[in-house]
Amino acid sequence: MTTPLPRSLDPAQGELLASYLLRLAHQVGISPLDLAHRCGLTTGTVLSAQHLVRLADHHAEQIATLCRLDLAEVHALTLVEQAPSYAPLHPVYLGRHQSHTTMANDGWVFTAFSRYCPDCLADTADQPGGSIWQGSWRLPHTFLCPRHQRLLDWLCPQCQAPAFSNGYRTDGRWRPTQLTPAPRSRLHPARCRHRPGTGQVPACGYRLDQPSATGNAPTAAMAHTQQRLTEAACSVAGQDIGSLGRPTSPQRFLNDVRAVTLIICSTWPAAAETLRDVEHLDAVAAHADTRNRAATERAGPPEGGWLARSVDRPPGDPLRAAALMTLVVRILDAPDGQTALARSLSRLPSNSAAYRRLQRLTPHCSPGMNAAIAESTPLRHTTVVGPTPLFPQPPTHQGLLDPNTIPCPLPDAWARPLDELKGHSAPLRRDAAIRLLQMTHGGSRATAARRLGMTPGTLQSTTYTVRTWQKVPGNAAAYQNALLRIADIAAAAQNGPFSSTRLNPMTLTEPAPEAGAREDLQLPGG
Known part of the structure; x- marks a missing residue:
């Protein structure tokens, strides 16, 4: 049974799990590795970066109990909660299933380091636990701080290594990404944790919340x-x-x-x-x-x-x-x-x-x-681009749609893009249901129609009507675009990978509590 810490912290808005663990460890006077072990995130010396993507339910529950947090607060410490529409963070991406480990090592998911704003780190240096690292700084397309109107930094001025990273080998390849670098080191969160050379020497320790001359103003x-x-x-x-x-x-x-x-x-x-x-x-x-x-x-x-x-x-x-x-x-x-x-x-x-x-x-x-x-x-x-007048429907949405929940004909909420087309509504809705089913796993039109409960006569009539309509210039392209939009609507309605999987959807629109101390008892010597 997990025993709650006698003292904890409120997560800051936009903070990731890595930053929260650093601040809480600094607050209670233990190493991030020890705290992560108590949270059930590791049994050895490696803190997997996959926890930045999303947390398994049992990990989230253990963190919530240990740190005296709500489950919604814990899940809000992951990138998938902070960037719900960022496609590379979802289990199915580009038509393939990907593990959390795969995501953690894909440069389009998040960076192996963290860009940072020295001014933001300085502004929060006196917060309980120390400076706050924003989750958005880990996304590869985040390059400026709107609050301070400056481009972010990415290298430590002292050791010239990428900030918040395990660094790289002499051949330029990254060392394995970890949730927090140098997890055994007890350092203020604003200090550089890069370990030069073989990684066996102490961390750099330079304060990254110092004024920087490299923060150019963005255009x-x-x-x-x-x-x-x-x-x-x-x-x-x-x-x-x-x-x-x-x-x-x-x-x-x-x-x-x-x-x-x-x-x-x-x-x-x-x-x-x-x-x-x-x-x-x-x-x-x-x-x-x-x-x-x-x-x-x-x-x-x-x-x-x-x-x-x-x-x-x-x-x-x-x-x-x-x-x-x-x-x-x-x-x-x-x-x-x-x-x-x-x-x-x-x-x-x-x-x-x-x-x-x-x-x-x-x-x-x-x-x-x-x-x-x-x-x-x-x-x-190629068959993946189209459209030709009678284009086949490739299985572009495997894993994104549940074929068992596709209705025929499509409901009004799904069929809105079809209403913008100049075609017969009923045949288009039936045909779109067939194509939506084909998007999930391929197969022939006849197989998809049978699965939807469509009779052979209805399938023949639908096919003739829609194919005749598609031959009119512009209709095939417009229909292809409408199908892509319908697939996105269907995925959201089915609560699939591209919909919100948050335990509390209000966490995206309501501001998180300001960083502060949650304290019931003082630790000895705390």
């Missing part, structure tokens, strides 16, 4: 970009967002961000030749140049923001990340965005690794991105 475009990315990642299921002139879900918009990042870096300087007015293109060029070097040239510690695990992902350097993400969002927002994409896509070799990765991303991108790629590259000949 207006950077601030707009940060707001767009943050709103998309933190939105709730069912909301729409614009991408390349068409509405889409926040998840698909963020997949567009990943796809455009890949395209820009793989074909640089094609984007710069079209969008010459974007600021700090030199920073994007520096990142693309470093990324595209031969692997042998990249050996050694990170240079200028390149990280070994972050090839074709946002760079570590916040300025380079800001410049790259601003260019990406500029393309997705601008009326001429498809022109810039077309120029870049025309230079993407069809036998390259980037091309193959783009093929994998495309089915999970927005309708606008699908249209841009289909018009610009040979990807339009």
Whole structure:
């Protein structure tokens, strides 16, 4: 049975589990490793970073009991709660099931280090337990602090290692990511915990809450970009967002961000030749140049923001990340965005690794991105892009939809995108139900229709009507876009991976309690 600590802390708004454990350990005078062991998070010396993604129920219950917290407060210490629409944080991503460990080691899920704002750390240094590390700083697309209007830092000024990390080996590869680096060290949360060399020497210990000369003021475009990315990642299921002139879900918009990042870096300087007015293109060029070097040239510690695990992902350097993400969002927002994409896509070799990765991303991108790629590259000949007049429906939503809960015909709440089409409502709703079922596991139309209880005659009539309607120019593309939107609505309605899985949905809209002490008894010597 878990015995509650005699003294605990209130979690701060936006704080992750790693920061909370550091503050509480510092408050009660034990090591983070000892505290994590009491929380049931480890039985050895490694604190798995997977707990930053989401917490198993038994872990959450043990933390809640030990630290005198509500379960909702505990789950709010994970990234999946703080960024519910950020697609890489979900168990099924890009059509594949991924473990928490896989997520913790994917550079698009969260960084192996943490960017930070020295001013924020300084502002909270006197809080119970010490400085607070914001969860948003771990997301790869977060590069500025809106509160202090400055770009974040990412390196310790003393040891020049990425902050809040286990550091990297001499070949530039990261040491295994942990929930908190140097977990045996009893340090103030604002101190650098990097252990240089073999990792057996004491942690650096430099105070990261000192004034910094590297925090450049962001441009207006950077601030707009940060707001767009943050709103998309933190939105709730069912909301729409614009991408390349068409509405889409926040998840698909963020997949567009990943796809455009890949395209820009793989074909640089094609984007710069079209969008010459974007600021700090030199920073994007520096990142693309470093990324595209031969692997042998990249050996050694990170240079200028390149990280070994972050090839074709946002760079570590916040300025380079800001410049790259601003260019990406500029393309997705601008009326001429498809022109810039077309120029870049025309230079993407069809036998390259980037091309193959783009093929994998495309089915999970927005309708606008699908249209841009289909018009610009040979990807339009593959079954995953379409649309052709009688396009087959690929299984793009395996694991995202429960086939047992798909009704026929579709209910009004699901069929709203169909109401915008100029077609026969009843056949379209029946056909959309068939295609929705095919999205879950593939298979033929006949098999899907039988599973939905549709008679052969009804299937034949529906197929004839819808296929005839699809042959009218523009209808097939509009129908494909509507189906993608319906799939997102259905996933949210089924409380699937792209819907909110929070125990208390109000935790996203109500501010968390300010950081303060929860104290019933004083520990001896506390």
